[in-house]
Amino acid sequence: MSRLQPRSFSSSVPSRANELLSEFHHHLGSGTLWPELARQLFDQMLRQPVPVSVRALNGLFAALARAPPSTACTNAPALVIDLFNRMAQAGRRQVTAPTIYTYSILIECCHRACRPDLGLAFFGRLLQTGITTDVITYSSLLKCLCDMKRTEEALGVLLHRMPNDLPNVISYSVILKSFCDSGRSHLALDLLRMMAEKGSDHSPSVVSYSVVIDGFFKEGEISKACDLFHEMMQQGVVPDVVMYTSIINALCKARAMDKAEVVLRSMVHNGVQLA
DNA sequence: TTAGGGTTAG
Numbered sequence: 414m415s416r417l418q419p420r421s422f423s424s425s426v427p428s429r430a431n432e433l434l435s436e437f438h439h440h441l442g443s444g445t446l447w448p449e450l451a452r453q454l455f456d457q458m459l460r461q462p463v464p465v466s467v468r469a470l471n472g473l474f475a476a477l478a479r480a481p482p483s484t485a486c487t488n489a490p491a492l493v494i495d496l497f498n499r500m501a502q503a504g505r506r507q508v509t510a511p512t513i514y515t516y517s518i519l520i521e522c523c524h525r526a527c528r529p530d531l532g533l534a535f536f537g538r539l540l541q542t543g544i545t546t547d548v549i550t551y552s553s554l555l556k557c558l559c560d561m562k563r564t565e566e567a568l569g570v571l572l573h574r575m576p577n578d579l580p581n582v583i584s585y586s587v588i589l590k591s592f593c594d595s596g597r598s599h600l601a602l603d604l605l606r607m608m609a610e611k612g613s614d615h616s617p618s619v620v621s622y623s624v625v626i627d628g629f630f631k632e633g634e635i636s637k638a639c640d641l642f643h644e645m646m647q648q649g650v651v652p653d654v655v656m657y658t659s660i661i662n663a664l665c666k667a668r669a670m671d672k673a674e675v676v677l678r679s680m681v682h683n684g685v686q687l688a
Numbered sequence: 689t690t691a692g693g694g695t696t697a698g
Binding site: 467468469470471472474475478512513514515516517518519520521547548549550551552553555556581582583584585586587589590618619620621622623624626627653654655656657658659660661662663688 | 689690691692693694695696
């Protein structure tokens with residue numbers, strides 16, 4: 414027998430924890446992952462002497478975070494929160510240690526499961542661990558604050574609490590959307606102006622403009638929306654298919670068919686970037 | 689491996 418054989422044999426045999434992980438994914442994919450089954454498989458996974466890699470664990474959580482509601486599992490993001498708590502309660506037993514990715518997925522799940530309060534609590538716990546935060550985790554935190562109608566506070570976090578240079582155009586768009594969703598598109602416009610002044614990484618993107626333009630339309634501020642659209646193009650930001658769809662739809666609803674036709678023709682004439 | 693915008697039919 415080759416001396417290499419035992420080694421290659423052992424590395425080719427999946428650990429019991431990995432087998433359970435595969436089973437988990439299988440049930441998720443075939444729509445048979447009832448929460449009780451998920452908890453059983455996960456608890457069994459935690460009891461294995463060889464834990465799964467943190468990357469595999471994050472992959473599992475990320476898949477659950479994205480899972481649409483099904484008969485078996487109506488709220489997969491809530492299940493992620495549950496499973497994370499079980500892992501945390503496993504105490505000193507050797508289990509997979511969470512990383513910034515784990516926390517990022519977890520806090521996003523709090524937002525999706527309509528438990529923004531838990532998102533804030535988990536973020537506090539993340540800070541205590543000493544793990545370095547990143548801009549993506551902050552985006553989910555900002556969403557949780559906005560869910561709780563604390564948009565101004567979220568803006569304060571973005572402007573004053575986030576480490577220097579961490580905020581980017583996506584962080585801002587979370588706040589822009591929240592102002593618009595609460596009927597305060599004028600505040601979103603102020604913020605958009607601030608972004609433009611800051612420049613570089615913070616310069617408004619087609620998404621930033623799209624959020625505020627759509628906000629104005631939804632508030633019935635047709636001319637403000639159109640003005641901003643023209644201003645955007647003067648700035649050299651190119652509209653994409655999402656923005657055209659939003660504008661044409663809004664103009665039609667506002668019975669401004671002539672304007673809608675102008676926008677449609679310019680879209681056809683100039684070509685359109687797919688989002 | 690973790691994040692932002694729109695619409696659609698029947």
